[in-house]
Amino acid sequence: MALRVQFRERGGSKLNVTLALLILAAMLFTIAKIVPVYFANFQFQDAIQTEAKFALTGYPKKSLDDLREDIYKKAQELDIPATREDIRVAVDPSRGYVDIGLDYSVPIDLKLYQFTLQFHPHADNHTI
Numbered sequence: 001m002a003l004r005v006q007f008r009e010r011g012g013s014k015l016n017v018t019l020a021l022l023i024l025a026a027m028l029f030t031i032a033k034i035v036p037v038y039f040a041n042f043q044f045q046d047a048i049q050t051e052a053k054f055a056l057t058g059y060p061k062k063s064l065d066d067l068r069e070d071i072y073k074k075a076q077e078l079d080i081p082a083t084r085e086d087i088r089v090a091v092d093p094s095r096g097y098v099d100i101g102l103d104y105s106v107p108i109d110l111k112l113y114q115f116t117l118q119f120h121p122h123a124d125n126h127t128i
Contacts, residue, residue: 015083031109037106037117040078045121046119047074048100055098099124
């Protein structure tokens with residue numbers, strides 16, 4: 001007669017569930033920190049593209065300062081860290097040319113890891 005010894009694993013499944021939940025929570029935390037920054041950049045890109053497209057068609061025509069101020073207000077609305085001086089606007093009414101650009105960075109703090117996202121939104125009214 002052979003003696004059978006049974007080993008039981010106790011708590012193994014609880015540990016696996018706990019680790020899975022910790023990983024899921026870390027992923028959700030990271031997504032919650034990063035996605036709003038990219039979404040704001042997408043909205044800002046769309047806003048400056050629209051601004052560039054219609055900058056020369058309105059009446060009265062917008063000056064460089066008016067364009068810069070409108071873009072700055074949109075950046076503030078979206079919590080984009082930019083100053084008026086950071087916004088590059090070039091207009092040549094004789095050629096019908098409008099070019100808008102901005103470079104900015106957003107620091108991301110994930111508690112254990114910090115990094116900076118760089119954005120370079122640009123828009124013009126050139127045809128393809």
